[in-house]
Amino acid sequence: MxxxxxxxxxxxxxxxxxxxxxxxxxxxxxxxxxxxxxxxxxxxxxxxxxxxxxxxxxxxxxxxxxxxxxxxxxxxxxxxxxxxxxxxxxxxxxxxxxxxxxxxxxxxxxxxxxxxxxxxxxxxxxxxxxxxxxxxxxxxxxxxxxxxxxxxxxxxxxxxxxxxxxxxxxxxxxxxxxxxxxxxxxxxxxxxxxxxxxxxxxxxxxxxxxxxxxxxxxxxxxxxxxxxxxxxxxLPAGATFVICNSLAVSNKAESATGRYNLRVVECRLAAAVLAALLGERREAARAVRTLKQLEPVVAARYSGPKGSTAGAPLAAVHELLHPGTYSAAEVEEILDAPLASLFEGDASAALVLAAFRDFKLHDRAAHVYSEAARVPAFRDVCLGHGSADEKIAALGKLMDDSQASCRDLYECSCKELDQVVALAKANGAIGSRLTGAGWGGCTVSLVKDEDVDAFLRVLTEEYVRPLIAEGRLTEETLSDNIFASKxxxxxxxxxxxx
The missing domain is CATH 3.30.230.10 (Ribosomal Protein S5; domain 2)
Incomplete structure (x- = not known):
């Protein structure tokens, strides 16, 4: 090979x-x-x-x-x-x-x-x-x-x-x-x-x-x-990423049905409903599996001034998907099929559908499309012209916007993650966000090299050491739970x- x-x-x-x-x-x-x-x-x-x-x-x-x-x-x-x-x-x-x-x-x-x-x-x-x-x-x-x-x-x-x-x-x-x-x-x-x-x-x-x-x-x-x-x-010269474990634990396998897998189902439903509302035949709409698959259809309808401000995908989401929740019955009416038929053979989705009958399609789709645009923007900053400081500032803004979207639209943050992000931003982080599936776990903060030691001291003393006092962490494992990394x-x- x-x-x-x-x-x-x-x-x-x-x-x-x-x-x-x-x-x-x-x-x-x-x-x-x-x-x-x-x-x-x-x-x-x-x-x-x-x-x-x-x-x-x-x-x-x-x-x-x-x-x-x-x-x-x-x-x-x-x-x-x-x-x-x-x-x-x-x-x-x-x-x-x-x-x-x-x-x-x-x-x-x-x-x-x-x-x-x-x-x-x-x-x-x-x-x-x-x-x-x-x-x-x-x-x-x-x-x-x-x-x-x-x-x-x-x-x-x-x-x-x-x-x-x-x-x-x-x-x-x-x-x-x-x-x-x-x-x-x-x-x-x-x-x-x-x-x-x-x-x-x-x-x-x-x-x-x-x-x-x-x-x-x-x-x-x-x-x-x-x-x-x-x-x-x-990555730009002078940039270091500091990872801090919030110690709020979210085991994906144990909590998947009500969190991670629920979001997967919501995105699949958002894609299918959006396809139907864009005029696709119901059979074709039900076959759409990801929001990315809709891009050619969306681009054709939302080109020009209509999609120029927030981008064509977001324009479609804001116009066609209503805020709040969609009931299972509402989705089934739009797609002219029972929800279970979209997920045949998918045991994880079956557990979700058995546990939930209301789904937030607008917010989940808005997060996916806006976050998807931030990825190439991040790359372009790294590969583009400008000073290292200008690049670091631009990357920090993208990270902050990502955190806001994860917190408000995808609802995968938690109070501990929000606390660490706020502490990081108040003490020298150029940008800070949750990383991973969310609902616990870690934050990642963009910090200039010269500020890393002071930044680590503040987060350690104000967030991590209290966890040691509570018996949730030990001195021996401290360095695996807050650290700087290239x-x-x-x-x-x-x-x-x-």
């Missing part, structure tokens, strides 16, 4: 650069824990990073590009062959108990039981399904012994789930000899890992997996879909003698 192979390294420095010394103890601890549990060292290590999305929230599953960067926090997986089952352990055994699954790749993932091992199992199924779809012969399947250790905080919006799925997938491809490549991962591995994560009940758009696989030190990425592709976006490298295999 053409392309550059997924990178395999014999040293930590080539993956982590100057941060190699700081992570070595983690690899040693994982190797020792694996040996103590299974009587042998891992034959291969794999790692994949978390990510922070700089701009473009909740639009990847609508087909629009996003602009994330990989961060230095990551998940490490150590694997050796042995036994008859999949035995999965964690270095933090006191927190994550051992789990055992069958080695059958065709088994189902029990989404009714939300446990951390489901993410490894999802990767396992995804690797074998993708190999089968490519016509690769199924190898002899033996048991695997797996040890995992991660520093990406769970429920933080930094994509701990994608980090474990991607790291596990890379390790499994190596163990079973599947010849996928890094270049192919752009269109294959990042896509199948996004599909794989849906086994745990989350409708993933693909951004998290793409940047976890394809991150590069010093470079953010504009990730686009259908097909998946990534473009380098160099873009970091993506997924890699490591053969290490530890």
């Amino acid at each position: 053409a392309g550059t192979p997924i990178s395999t390294h014999s040293d930590l420095e080539s993956v982590y650069g100057e941060g190699a010394a700081a992570v070595r103890d983690r690899y040693v601890a994982l190797s020792k824990a694996h040996h103590a549990r299974f009587g042998t060292k891992p034959e291969i290590f794999a790692r994949a990073p978390g990510r922070v999305n700089l701009i473009g929230e909740h639009i990847d599953y609508e087909g629009y590009g996003v602009l994330p960067m990989a961060i230095h926090l990551d998940t490490i997986v150590g694997v050796s062959r042995g036994g008859a089952d999949l035995t999965i352990t964690n270095v933090e055994a006191h927190k994550y108990g051992d789990l055992t699954f069958s080695a059958d790749p065709d088994q189902t993932v029990d989404v009714g039981k939300h446990n951390w091992g489901n993410y490894f199992l999802a990767a396992y199924k995804g690797v074998f399904e993708t190999a089968a779809a490519k016509g690769l012969p199924r190898p002899d399947i033996s048991g695997l012994n797996v040890t995992i250790q991660g520093t990406v905080p769970t429920g933080s919006g930094l994509s701990s789930s994608a980090a474990i799925v991607c790291a596990a997938s890379v390790a499994l491809m190596h163990v079973y000899g599947f010849d996928f490549t890094k270049e192919a991962s752009l269109g294959e591995v990042s896509e199948f890992t996004a599909r794989a994560e849906r086994y745990v009940g989350v409708t993933s758009g693909g951004m998290d997996q793409a940047i976890s696989m394809l991150g590069a030190r010093g470079i953010a990425k504009l990730v686009e879909f259908d097909p998946v592709r990534a473009h380098d976006v160099p 873009p970091s490298s993506g997924a890699a295999l490591l053969k290490l003698d530890l």
Whole structure:
């Protein structure tokens, strides 16, 4: 298969650069824990990073590009062959108990039981399904012994789930000899890992997996879909991003029905209703799956002065979709079909439709179209002319506008995130916004290099240390919950003698 192979390294420095010394103890601890549990060292290590999305929230599953960067926090997986089952352990055994699954790749993932091992199992199924779809012969399947250790905080919006799925997938491809490549991962591995994560009940758009696989030190990425592709976006000199965990936890798999998956359903309904109101035949309108699919129809009707102020898509939303909620009956009348018929075979959507009968179509569509426009604007600022200070100011404004849209139109913020953003803006952040799915998790703030230390001190003392006093955080984990970051490298295999 053409392309550059997924990178395999014999040293930590080539993956982590100057941060190699700081992570070595983690690899040693994982190797020792694996040996103590299974009587042998891992034959291969794999790692994949978390990510922070700089701009473009909740639009990847609508087909629009996003602009994330990989961060230095990551998940490490150590694997050796042995036994008859999949035995999965964690270095933090006191927190994550051992789990055992069958080695059958065709088994189902029990989404009714939300446990951390489901993410490894999802990767396992995804690797074998993708190999089968490519016509690769199924190898002899033996048991695997797996040890995992991660520093990406769970429920933080930094994509701990994608980090474990991607790291596990890379390790499994190596163990079973599947010849996928890094270049192919752009269109294959990042896509199948996004599909794989849906086994745990989350409708993933693909951004998290793409940047976890394809991150590069010093470079953010504009990730686009259908097909998946990534473009380098160099950030302006003097710009640093500070990530702060609000410690409000929103586990996507556990809260998906009333939050993440509800928004996916609302966007699908908004697209179908908007298509019908634009004059598409009802059958054709019901077949529209994303708001992006409507762009040619919208552009034809809203060209010229009518769409020149806010853009044609937003003009259509404001004119054709009424504010407030649409009842299920109202949507069904417009589309001339029961809602369930739009989501046949989609178990996640079925849960949403069983729980909710009112949907905010105007606000969700307005967010998607406005946020989608901010992504290329962010890229253009980075690639354009002007001083570094001018670029940083323009990027900060885009981030602030994104936060307002996420909070007011998509309603995926929360009081803790709003508190951190307000604190950040009052203490030197050029721009600040939630990042990730929202409803908890982290903020990302754009800060000038020379202000980073003072900024970190203020947020640590005024927001993070009170969480330590409450027992919700420890001094040992503080640096994983508030930190400055430049873009970091993506997924890699490591053969290490530890």
